[in-house]
Amino acid sequence: xxxxxxxxxxxxxxxxxxxxxxxxxxxxxxxxxxxxxxxxxxxxxxxxxxxxxxxxxxxxxxxxxxxxxxxxxxxxxxxxxxxxxxxxxxxxxxxxx
Amino acid sequence: xxxxxxxxxxxxxxxxxxxxxxxxxxxxxxxxxxxxxxxxxxxxxxxxxxxxxxxxxxxxxxxxxxxxxxxxxxxxxxxxxxxxxxxxxxxxxxxxxxxxxxxxxxxxxxxxxxxxxxxxxxxxxxxxxxxxxxxxxxxxxxxxxxxxxxxxxxxxxxxxxxxxxxxxxxxxxxxxxxxxxxxxxxxxxxxxxxxxxxxxxxxxxxxxxxxxxxxxxxxxxxxxxxxxxxxxxxxxxxxxxxxxxxxxxxxxxxxxxxxxxxxxxxxxxxxx
Numbered sequence: 304x305x306x307x308x309x310x311x312x313x314x315x316x317x318x319x320x321x322x323x324x325x326x327x328x329x330x331x332x333x334x335x336x337x338x339x340x341x342x343x344x345x346x347x348x349x350x351x352x353x354x355x356x357x358x359x360x361x362x363x364x365x366x367x368x369x370x371x372x373x374x375x376x377x378x379x380x381x382x383x384x385x386x387x388x389x390x391x392x393x394x395x396x397x398x399x400x
Numbered sequence: 401x402x403x404x405x406x407x408x409x410x411x412x413x414x415x416x417x418x419x420x421x422x423x424x425x426x427x428x429x430x431x432x433x434x435x436x437x438x439x440x441x442x443x444x445x446x447x448x449x450x451x452x453x454x455x456x457x458x459x460x461x462x463x464x465x466x467x468x469x470x471x472x473x474x475x476x477x478x479x480x481x482x483x484x485x486x487x488x489x490x491x492x493x494x495x496x497x498x499x500x501x502x503x504x505x506x507x508x509x510x511x512x513x514x515x516x517x518x519x520x521x522x523x524x525x526x527x528x529x530x531x532x533x534x535x536x537x538x539x540x541x542x543x544x545x546x547x548x549x550x551x552x553x554x555x556x557x558x559x560x561x562x563x564x565x566x567x568x569x570x571x572x573x574x575x576x577x578x579x580x581x582x583x584x585x586x587x588x589x590x591x592x593x594x595x596x597x598x599x600x601x602x603x604x605x606x607x608x609x610x611x612x613x614x615x616x617x618x619x620x621x622x623x624x625x626x627x628x629x630x631x632x633x634x635x636x637x638x639x640x641x642x643x644x645x646x647x648x649x650x651x652x653x654x655x656x657x658x659x660x661x662x663x664x665x666x667x668x669x670x671x672x
Contacts, residue, residue, distance in 0.1 A: 312559050313592050342563065344588055345641040356636060374581035381648040387635050 304334040304368075304394075309341055316346035323354035323365075331363050334397050338370030343378055355388055366390065368397040402446045404429040404439065405461040405497070429461055434471075436462045436478035437647040440485045440630045447489035458494045465502040468611075470667055472507060473540070474652050479514035480536035485627050513539055533626065537656075544656065544663050546616050550605035555594050555619060562591050562604055566615070573608040574670050582649040583668055587615055589642035590664045594619035598662065608670075612651070615666045623657040 305322055326333045335351060337343070351367070358365035367390040369376060379385045391397040403413060404427040414421040425446075433439045443458060450456035460482075462475045479496070486492055498511060512518060512529035513536045519525075531539055553565045566587050570580045587604060594602055598621020605616045629643025646653050652667040 310560065310563070312588065313596065314559065342584070342588075344559075344585065344592060345645060346592070348641055349638060352635065373578050374585055377582070377649070378585060378645060381645055382633055382641050383635065 304336055304398075306336040307340045307343070307347075309339070311340065311342065311347045312344040313346040316344075316350045319347065320350040320353065323350060323357070327354055327357045327363065327365065328361065332366065332398070333358065333364070334366050334368055336368040336394070336397075337375055338368050340370065340375050341372055343375055345378075345382075348378060348382055348384060351388060352384065364389070366397050368392070368394060401425070401457045401459075402427065402442075403459040404433065404442065405459060406430050406464055409461065430464065433462055435647060435650065435652050436471075436475050437630055437653060439478065440482060440627075441632045443482065443486055443492065443494070444489070444631065447486060447492040450491050455491045455493070458492060459497065460494055461497050461499075463498060463503065463507065465499065470612075470652055470654075473542075474654060476510050476514065476540055477537060477654065479511075480531075480533045481626060481630060483514065483516075484533040485630060510540060537626070541656070544616060544654070544665050546605040546614075547607050550607040550616075552603055552605045555591055555598075555600055555602045555604060555617070559588055559591055559595070563588055565604070566606065569606045570613055570615075570668075573606065573613045575613050575668055576671065579668055583613070583615065583666070586646045586649040586653070586666055587617060589646050590617040590619075590666075593623070593642060594621055594662070597621050597623075602661075611670055611672075613668045613670060615668075617664045617666075618661065620661045621657075622659050623655065623662055626657075629653075629655065 311319065323333065333354065355365045367388050369390050369392060401423065402425045403410065407428045410426040410428060417424065427442065439460065439462060446458065447456060462478060463472065496515060498508060500508065512527045513531045515527055516530050517524055518527045551569045553562055563584050566584045567580055570583050575583060591604065594600055594617065598619040602617065602619035607614055629647050631640060633640040633644050650666045651669045653664065655664045
């Protein structure tokens with residue numbers, strides 16, 4: 304589980320991409336926890352899309368845990384990623400098989 | 401057939417068509433097209449569905465009585481961009497009705513620049529004033545000069561500081577919490593563009609009018625594709641999400657870009 308606390312943008316998205324690149328090839332499930340996230344921009348959306356694609360390619364899972372911050376949900380919704388990415392409201396649900 | 405017009409006109413057409421109305425898709429243009437930039441993807445999706453099969457027809461009425469001056473300006477740009485955006489979809493023909501009885505003459509004048517054929521009083525003729533998309537976009541452009549007393553911050557202050565700035569000024573000028581969040585992300589995407597692809601030496605300015613909060617981002621960079629932000633980003637795309645977000649977070653977004661620089665002006669309506 305990768306917890307994204309606070310604000311994430313082009314300054315942190317490259318590091319985030321590296322973390323996903325390390326975790327996705329060696330785990331059956333990787334979770335990006337956005338429940339404590341206040342802000343994400345298009346570069347973070349791209350890091351999430353790429354992590355999801357890598358997971359699909361190797362037959363593993365990439366999921367989001369979402370909180371209630373409206374702009375985070377809206378950024379995902381407007382770019383059609385709420386439909387594309389598996390997402391769950393709680394840690395228990397996101398970790399369930 | 402897809403018809404994008406006011407709810408009232410949709411209803412009139414439905415009654416007139418009777419049972420055949422089931423063959424037509426209706427969209428309330430005042431609901432989805434307040435920012436006319438959101439109409440192009442609707443037509444692109446519709447044309448893409450039909451490209452393999454039969455020809456398709458659309459009716460679009462983006463200009464209605466009561467549109468504000470900045471909205472009318474955005475509609476004119478939209479009508480120029482539609483010609484470019486849908487150029488590849490030869491199966492789609494669009495008809496754009498204008499209500500002569502209620503729209504001012506200067507708005508009707510502009511119709512000739514963006515529509516290759518115009519039908520008046522039942523007679524269809526090639527438009528004498530039709531312009532290329534580029535020419536139509538510059539044919540009607542007031543300079544975008546922010547007021548002297550606008551709140552200002554340099555792009556070089558960086559994304560995080562600019563988000564704080566937008567948050568504090570936009571809420572002080574009267575935007576609600578959710579609209580402030582929308583504005584922060586929209587401005588951030590333009591600032592990020594300026595810092596990544598532009599010269600990074602521009603400024604962000606915010607001010608208010610009686611009915612809206614405006615933000616202008618000026619930068620030396622050039623966004624070469626006039627359709628940037630108007631095409632739905634595909635799920636695997638690297639780019640194209642930033643300006644798409646801007647158009648879907650703002651009530652209006654005008655982005656003027658040339659080799660001399662980019663000016664983006666965003667408008668968020670204040671609740672009455």
